[in-house]
Amino acid sequence: MSVRLVDVRKEFPDPEKSGGIMVAVKDMNLEIREGEFITLLGPSGCGKTTTLRMIAGFEIPSTGQIWINDEMVNDQPPNKRDTTMVFQSYAIFPHMSVEQNVGFGLELKGRPKSEINTEVAKVMEVMGITELGKRRPDQLSGGQQQRVALARAIVNKPRVLLFDEPLSNLDAKLRETMRVEIRRIQQSFGITSVYVTHDQDEAMTVSDRIVVMEKGLVMQVGSPFEIYSRPSCKFVADFIGKVNLFPVKTLSVGEDARAQDRRGVEVSAGSADPALKPGDDALLMVRPESLVLSKAGSVDQKNSVEWGSGRVIKSVYLGSVIEYELDAGYDKPLMAISYDPVNGEFFKDGDEVSFSFSQRAAHMLPLR
Amino acid sequence: MTPTNLTRTIGQFRRVARDPLLLFVSVLTLASLLLFVVYPIASVVLQSLKPGDTYSLAAYAETLKSAYLRRAFYNSLMMSALTALVGTFLGFLFAFAVVRAKVPLGKFFNGIAIIPIVSPPFIGALAIIMLFGNNGLITWNLLKIQNFPIYGFNGLFLAQVVTFFPVAYMTLKGVLESMNPVLEDAALNLGGSRIKVFLKVTLPLAMPGIASSILLLFVETLADFGNPLILAGSKFPILSVQAYLQIVGMYDLPKGAAISVFLLAPSLIAFFLQRRIVGRKKYTTVTGKPQTSTGKIVSPGARTFLFIACLLVSLLIAVIYFSILLGALAKVWGYDHSLTLEHFKFVFGVGFKAVRDTLMIAGIATPIAGVFGMIIAFLVVRTKVPGKKLIGAMSILSFAVPGTVIGIGYILAFNHRPLALTGTLAILLLNFVFRYIPVGIESGTAILQQIDPSIEEAAVDLGADARRTFSKITLPMIVPAFFSGLVFAFVRAMTAVSAAIFLVSSRWNLMTVHIMSQVESGNLGAAAAYSVILVVIVALAIGLIRLLLKARYGRFGGAMLHF
Incomplete structure (x- = not known):
């Protein structure tokens, strides 16, 4: 009914x-x-x-x-x-x-x-x-x-x-x-x-x-x-889970969604909100579990877009996962989650790391 | 009214119209409250403004011109204020001793303080006359003083304090119990001395309760009729008695009405002030479950002092009730104290009709008042009936208005067609029903506010209409509170005198009115015998309902009965 x-x-x-x-x-x-x-x-x-x-x-x-x-x-x-x-x-x-x-x-x-x-x-x-x-x-x-x-x-x-x-x-x-x-x-x-x-x-x-x-x-x-x-706005992205938001400028939308970050680096995203038009200021969203950390300078290029580097300012060990916060020069610290800590790599506070994410994991949404 | 407001109101009406029973009940309630609460009070005001054939303020002018009545106004206010202050002080002392200081014999003191609440309000006056009056046991028999000045301020003040301090005790006991004693312990822990903690923590937290108790006692003393009629005497006029005398003695309705308005105004002001304080209190001092006090705030010396003070007050109350019993058994009080059952014989013989009438009237009126009160509580707390605020305000009005005013209002309003009720059983029943509705409302509202509204919503959601929600869900949940409210209403109805004295007739009379007239004609023995029987009936009723509730609801019923 x-x-x-x-x-x-x-x-x-x-x-x-x-x-x-x-x-x-x-x-x-x-x-x-x-x-x-x-x-x-x-x-x-x-x-x-x-x-x-x-x-x-x-x-x-x-x-x-x-x-x-x-x-x-x-x-x-x-x-x-x-x-x-x-x-x-x-x-x-x-x-x-x-x-x-x-x-x-x-x-x-x-x-x-x-x-x-x-x-x-x-x-x-x-x-x-x-x-x-x-x-x-x-x-x-x-x-x-x-x-x-x-x-x-x-x-x-x-x-x-x-x-x-x-x-x-x-x-x-x-x-x-x-x-x-x-x-x-x-x-x-x-x-x-x-x-x-x-x-x-x-x-x-x-x-x-x-x-x-x-x-x-x-x-x-x-x-x-x-x-x-694929949240349609910042509120939804923020309310549902943790989120990293990078300020970008929209270059193209639709299947081939692309944006330019504030350093002028171009990045493609898996999707873009339909409300966006080329030229709009936008936010590029990546969830913490999609942010892959690696030792500074040793990024796995296979299916990831290298994005930048930063310093670990906090790491919380939760057993099944480790939650990291990075200082990468943005307003807010970036968040990353690394799974399977036993097999993976440990980072300590103060470690310099590179971070990357796959194109599919990135979504563009309007600034408002 | 804005357009959305209007659509909302229309929507409300449309919804209520879909539940015809709810509509019928709320219209009936509204109409009957208008007719039997508002209309009589309005009649008093109208009568006071219409001494002749035209409207004028002549009756007020005449009242104000009389130095005697001006004194009555002053006396009433002064007596009420003093009783309020001293009674609240004593009530606080008692409550603090029982709840916080945990003095020995706490249960006994609690019981003693409840006795005056459940007995006729003028028993204090009767006992004081028997002890200190012209033939008084203490003044005449022991001290051989003739014409000890007990009539007037002294005697009345004593009677009022003894009668009304228990009301303060009950109020403040609740306040102290709901106050978290950990706060006092924390203050002590921070290094405050006991006196400082009491003055800076306990007292300020209890202040809303104290203020509310003072106002409550003021209203009740101002409205009281029995004690002043017996004790005030002609040299110390009191408003409620003067209004009665104007009407019953001199048949001067406009002047009696004008005096009633002078009585009504301060009562209403104090009453609504008190409601405001109580309304606010809900958010501040009630912190949840009562917690046990460690009682560290009271020093051993203070505890001893409190204990002795409580003991003395209890002794006074015990003496009063004992002297009533004695008076009922003594041949001629003051002269011949040999024991006799003559007075009881009189009551069970000649005077038994009054006992039967009183029992019947209270027995019929209180269940109706109780059910009506519960229905109103349900309408006001739980439904979205338009005008429910008006219903709430009107039904509480009969609590605020002195009985004398209501009584005068009833004879003014119902002595002509189409509602010529004076002298009938109906007028007494109606008066009692509408006077004790607030008791049902108070207990109903209190319990309903504790019950999660979603329980009733669930019933409605499953398809129950208002009638079935009330009868199958709400009523079974509030039955214990309903009965404890009923007991209280029954006690009030059995012991009421101020309004009823205007409404009794040769066909229908009440025990309380009989007691008053026996006192006036100097027949103290019969008055005492009547009083003893009245107290026994009330005690039996309380005991019976308690027993029934205990059997049916176990621990539940016991906890909900506040007697």
Whole structure:
């Protein structure tokens, strides 16, 4: 079932200034395709949760329209919409057993008791919580509560499943397990899903497409690969992972994207943002893991573009990787990650190094 | 209204209209609050402005011209301010001793301080007359003093402090408990002396609570009617009593109304100041779970002093309640102290109708007030009903307005068609319901604010409408708080007198009003017997509900009952 947001805008009264207004979501347009898993990603206060709550019906757009399939749902209250939400706090009813919680939606729909029991048992089986049926919510661990909340949502077979930062209260290990689990269940039921998070790893793992938001605006919509490797602006590049940005001037765009750095050296990039035109000032983006370090003056020329040299100012050993910071004469230190430290080369603080990267790893994006 | 504001409001109305029950309940609530809270108060103001056939300020002029009534105004304010200050001081002393100093017998002191809260507010006055009055046990029987000057300032002040310091104690106990004692320990650790830490850390942190307690006591003392009626006497006029006498004694409605407005204005000002302080306090002093105090801030000497002070105050309260019991059993107080059950026989015989009426009225009114209060709390805290702020403000109004004013308002508003209710059971019930709605609202709001709203959102999201969300999700979660609010409302209803005294009739009368008239006719024994029975009924009700809650909700119910 598709969800469409057309020029959706949401204003709240400003809590700090009486009479003032605060725009939480600015004229948002988005089409969510049937069966798609889409993630709204952004820092806190970017409007992602407000957007989700508008789809659920807990907030009404100030202007604009929300469509579910071919129905404009602006005026439908949450209980009349076929959307179900998994809440950040799980919102398990404290006075009901696990079974009663899971069956509550079906009970409200007036389904016969026997049908409810079968459906509830089926979903609890899928979620692996069959043995918890008679428990009270205060006897559940965080992970179990999460599963109950998810079971309670999907048992209703909603047209749209909504997730409001569902994993933020779990520890890191459990979070990784659960996000795989959520993706598996969404795919097996094929429910159109909208997922809100500020955790980029989570967004990358579960999503078909990611919507990056900032200050109520959509900054970019794209697949995890596009968002990470082909960001459309500095904000997205910065927000998703660590990044090195070199100021350049655009020479050509498209297939043969080329740019000139401030020293006059020419470099070709794997891709360029479509908004760029030849002559534009731009940024050349290279992720730290694509920056290859070597001893000063001994660059492997095979498929890398030599870029420059610098001095190691910080190295952090993390076991599987080493993170370096280099002083190469730019405003900010450059970041590099070297994998497999046991087999690779170690650099110490103060070492002079050369760095290079492959053409494919470089992406050009607008300066703004 | 800006265009977006307008569309938002229209949107709200459209949404509410989709849930007809919600719309119906909120319209009904709004209408009934207008009719039974706002309209009576407005009637008082209107009546005061209309002494003849035209509007004028004549009633005010007349009131201000009278030196006697000017003195009443001054006396009321002075008495309220003094009671507020001394009562808060005593309340702080008690709270500090129990919470921070952890003096021995803390539980006992806590219990003693609660007794005046759950008993009729004029018991203090009754006991003081029995102890220090013309036939007083201490003044007459022990010291052989005749006409000891207990009527007027002295007696009333004593009665008011004993009656209202427990309110300060309860408020400040909460404040001190929510204050993190680690702050005091940290200040001590930084090298502050105990006195310095107390003055620079404890006291400033408790200041919003202290200010709020002072204002609360001011409002309650100003509104009090029972104690001044018994103790003030004619040489020390008090506003609430004067308003009553103007209306019941002289049938001068405009003047009574004008006096009521003089009573109303300072009450409202102090009340809303207090709300503001409490509203702000939420963000500053409540830091989460109460933590145990190490009590290092109190020196052994100070602890001994606090202990002795608490002991003395407790002794006074014990003497008061004991003398009531004694008075109920003594043949003729002051002359013949031989034990008898005569007074109880009287109450259970001739006077039993009042006991039955009181029980029935309180028993019917409080559950309705409780449910109504919970519904309003739900509307205000959880829904987006337009006008919910108005509903909240109006329903809290009956807390702020002195009972005397409400009582006068009810007889002014409901003595003619189409709502000619004076003399009926209905007017008493309505008055009690709308007077104790705020109790339900307060406890409902407090608990709702602790419950994650997404729990209810989840129910709505799964397809529940407002009715089913309230009945299946909200109500079961707030039941314990609901009952503890109910107990409180029941206590208030059983012991209320200031508004009810205007509304009773020969057909429907109340125990409290009977007690007042027995005191006035000098029949102290019967008054004491009535009081004992009243206290026993209230204690039984509290015990019963506590037991029920404990059985049903285990530790949960016990923790939520604040009695």
